[in-house]
Amino acid sequence: MNKSSAPFLCKDYRVNLMNNKLSIPDERVKEMSTFRNSLIRPELGGIIGTIVVFIIFIILASDSGMFSSQGVLNWSIVSAQFMIIAVGACLLMIAGEFDLSVGSMIGFAGMLIAIFGVTFGWPMWMAILLTFAICIAIGALNGFICIRTGLPSFIVTLAFLFILRGFTIFLPQTIERKTIIGGIREAAEGDWLGAVFGEKLFMGFFQYLGDLGIISVFSRGTRAGEPVVNGIPMLIVWALILVAFGHILLTKTRFGNWIFASGGDAEAARNSGVPVNKVKILMFMFTAFCATVFATCQVMEFGSAGADRGLLKEFEAIIAVVIGGALLTGGYGSVIGAALGALIFGVVQQGLFFAGVESSLFRVFLGLILLGAVILNTYIRRLITGER
Amino acid sequence: MNSQATVTPIIEMRNIRKHYGPVIALAGVSIKIYPGECHCLLGDNGAGKSTFIKAMSGVVKPTQGDIFVNGEQKFFNNPRDAMQAGIATVHQHLAMIPLMSVSRNFFLGNEPTKKIAGIQFYDRKHADSKTMEAMSKMGINLRGPDQAVGTLSGGERQTVAISRAVHFGARVLILDEPTSALGVRQTSNVLATIDKVRNEGVAVVFITHNVRHALAVGDRFTVLNRGQTHGTAMRGDITPEDLQNLMAGGQELATLEGSLGGTV
Ligand SMILES: Nc1ncnc2c1ncn2[C@@H]1O[C@H](COP(=O)(O)OP(=O)(O)OP(=O)(O)O)[C@@H](O)[C@H]1O
Numbered sequence: 001m002n003k004s005s006a007p008f009l010c011k012d013y014r015v016n017l018m019n020n021k022l023s024i025p026d027e028r029v030k031e032m033s034t035f036r037n038s039l040i041r042p043e044l045g046g047i048i049g050t051i052v053v054f055i056i057f058i059i060l061a062s063d064s065g066m067f068s069s070q071g072v073l074n075w076s077i078v079s080a081q082f083m084i085i086a087v088g089a090c091l092l093m094i095a096g097e098f099d100l101s102v103g104s105m106i107g108f109a110g111m112l113i114a115i116f117g118v119t120f121g122w123p124m125w126m127a128i129l130l131t132f133a134i135c136i137a138i139g140a141l142n143g144f145i146c147i148r149t150g151l152p153s154f155i156v157t158l159a160f161l162f163i164l165r166g167f168t169i170f171l172p173q174t175i176e177r178k179t180i181i182g183g184i185r186e187a188a189e190g191d192w193l194g195a196v197f198g199e200k201l202f203m204g205f206f207q208y209l210g211d212l213g214i215i216s217v218f219s220r221g222t223r224a225g226e227p228v229v230n231g232i233p234m235l236i237v238w239a240l241i242l243v244a245f246g247h248i249l250l251t252k253t254r255f256g257n258w259i260f261a262s263g264g265d266a267e268a269a270r271n272s273g274v275p276v277n278k279v280k281i282l283m284f285m286f287t288a289f290c291a292t293v294f295a296t297c298q299v300m301e302f303g304s305a306g307a308d309r310g311l312l313k314e315f316e317a318i319i320a321v322v323i324g325g326a327l328l329t330g331g332y333g334s335v336i337g338a339a340l341g342a343l344i345f346g347v348v349q350q351g352l353f354f355a356g357v358e359s360s361l362f363r364v365f366l367g368l369i370l371l372g373a374v375i376l377n378t379y380i381r382r383l384i385t386g387e388r
Numbered sequence: 389m390n391s392q393a394t395v396t397p398i399i400e401m402r403n404i405r406k407h408y409g410p411v412i413a414l415a416g417v418s419i420k421i422y423p424g425e426c427h428c429l430l431g432d433n434g435a436g437k438s439t440f441i442k443a444m445s446g447v448v449k450p451t452q453g454d455i456f457v458n459g460e461q462k463f464f465n466n467p468r469d470a471m472q473a474g475i476a477t478v479h480q481h482l483a484m485i486p487l488m489s490v491s492r493n494f495f496l497g498n499e500p501t502k503k504i505a506g507i508q509f510y511d512r513k514h515a516d517s518k519t520m521e522a523m524s525k526m527g528i529n530l531r532g533p534d535q536a537v538g539t540l541s542g543g544e545r546q547t548v549a550i551s552r553a554v555h556f557g558a559r560v561l562i563l564d565e566p567t568s569a570l571g572v573r574q575t576s577n578v579l580a581t582i583d584k585v586r587n588e589g590v591a592v593v594f595i596t597h598n599v600r601h602a603l604a605v606g607d608r609f610t611v612l613n614r615g616q617t618h619g620t621a622m623r624g625d626i627t628p629e630d631l632q633n634l635m636a637g638g639q640e641l642a643t644l645e646g647s648l649g650g651t652v
């Protein structure tokens with residue numbers, strides 16, 4: 001092959017390429033774009049939403065005790081609950097799948113813990129570990145069925161929404177002849193794993209703050225002298241750990257890259273050597289794990305498991321994730337955004353209560369926030385990704 | 389290239405057949421690809437071009453036929469096997485994920501990692517700088533490594549995909565219709581990229597319907613027609629008209645040409 005025999009066309013192209021190479025980047029434009037890049041990120045919508053919501057409630061409810069230590073703890077707990085399931089839902093959604101069985105899984109997991117730990121009288125740590133194993137296995141089964149059959153996860157997990165809820169009602173009814181099993185707190189007394197989900201952290205420190213008068217203390221009753229907020233519930237600690245874990249996994253590891261790719265375009269990801277099936281099944285398992293954490297914290301707090309626990313939680317998780325900027329069709333999103341979405345959700349729900357707004361209006365607010373957030377997020381995403 | 393008879397082909401496909409149920413997509417196609425050449429695979433819609441290169445890249449298993457890489461027989465069970473043998477493919481319906489950044493796409497499946505406290509983390513700095521380097525080498529000025537692939541033009545995306553393949557040590561680069569959706573300028577960029585890659589000693593298999601694109605960069609030409617080939621022609625041994633006619637199966641185009649005034 002003789003290079004000089006290359007036709008004139010080819011030479012033209014070469015010249016073209018040279019021109020491209022020689023063009024000098026405009027430094028001013030570059031600076032602008034660095035600034036924009038730091039501002040325009042997937043969680044921008046969540047950040048803006050959080051600021052707006054806090055401003056609204058500082059105006060509406062600042063004199064209602066919403067921002068007293070007790071009030072803060074109140075909406076922090078609610079937000080943390082949303083966060084725990086939102087992290088799982090977020091990673092799964094970015095990987096391109098849904099899990100509609102999260103709410104039922106919460107009820108189911110709580111019921112399993114009650115049956116194992118109370119009815120069967122097993123040690124609480126064993127009840128909890130076994131419940132985690134069963135629920136994560138069900139998550140894997142969800143994923144496996146989706147991958148194997150190629151059915152949309154929407155349908156497969158919808159089936160599990162009914163199956164798990166059915167068992168959650170059936171099991172206690174046949175075993176205990178009732179749909180609520182109590183006595184969990186007593187059964188978990190002194191159990192190390194129970195404490196990981198039900199205890200509070202820094203209780204000494206909060207007592208100290210109470211003694212100093214920084215936190216108000218109960219003035220009468222059995223708890224006289226104790227601070228009104230006597231520690232940070234493990235629920236909040238779990239929420240923060242899961243958010244940090246999810247964020248680091250997604251943005252700082254190669255596995256995170258695979259999560260984005262699996263949801264962005266599974267076929268292209270496979271062609272690049274990404275083990276898409278493995279990624280998706282693992283994310284289903286992680287979602288189930290998060291639901292079980294939620295359930296365990298809840299039964300430890302309430303001391304009982306009920307057949308109706310976790311109702312509609314799957315949608316609340318998905319709403320938080322979408323408010324946080326994730327794309328429903330997968331391949332795009334942020335765990336921090338989802339956490340902010342959960343915070344917005346919790347603050348609005350409890351804030352309306354503090355502000356004394358008719359509770360039915362919560363749904364109106366939620367709908368408005370969802371709509372506003374999605375419109376804003378779509379706009380931001382277009383700026384980032386150049387979707388057309 | 390007269391010495392080709394003595395050089396071992398980097399990849400040889402011998403008598404490849406592929407049946408999809410009753411459909412015979414490939415009825416025994418043979419081809420030899422040499423290092424540093426641009427081998428054009430031409431043919432009309434449904435001729436079997438994509439099927440053929442899918443066999444070459446491990447995406448489909450041929451019903452019959454043998455594949456040799458550097459004279460050694462290989463059996464590809466999946467795309468990874470082919471990649472390991474140095475065969476990289478840019479598929480017709482692209483291997484890029486538009487919502488992800490250029491650098492994340494570039495290193496997809498080959499992410500660089502660094503250890504912090506015993507845990508493997510994605511080495512973003514390394515990925516970003518390497519991506520910028522590779523892109524500017526190919527003549528693409530990115531706004532930054534964070535720029536999403538969705539914001540690139542079709543030609544730029546093709547170039548990213550090609551330079552990614554080359555960066556990870558491809559010795560055979562298969563491009564399935566990289567220019568079919570592109571305008572004149574974008575096409576010229578992609579063709580220039582092909583030329584660059586070939587000059588680095590990589591064998592390029594370039595699939596196209598467009599005879600002009602093929603002639604612009606091709607060293608040898610193989611025309612597929614209804615799952616069969618009529619052999620391979622060297623540059624200079626064949627006129628554009630011959631190629632055009634071979635693609636169309638010989639006769640139909642002759643009648644068409646009259647009514648279109650020779651513009652096809
Ligand atoms: N998965 C499949 N199942 C059944 N038939 C198939 C499959 N893939 C391809 N074919 C058939 O094989 C033949 C060759 O298809 P192929 O995609 O290789 O054509 P092509 O030359 O790449 O065409 P184009 O120029 O349109 O891309 C066609 O008749 C097609 O219908």
Ligand SMILES: [Mg+2]
Pocket residue numbers: 437438439480564
């Ligand atoms: Mg094709």
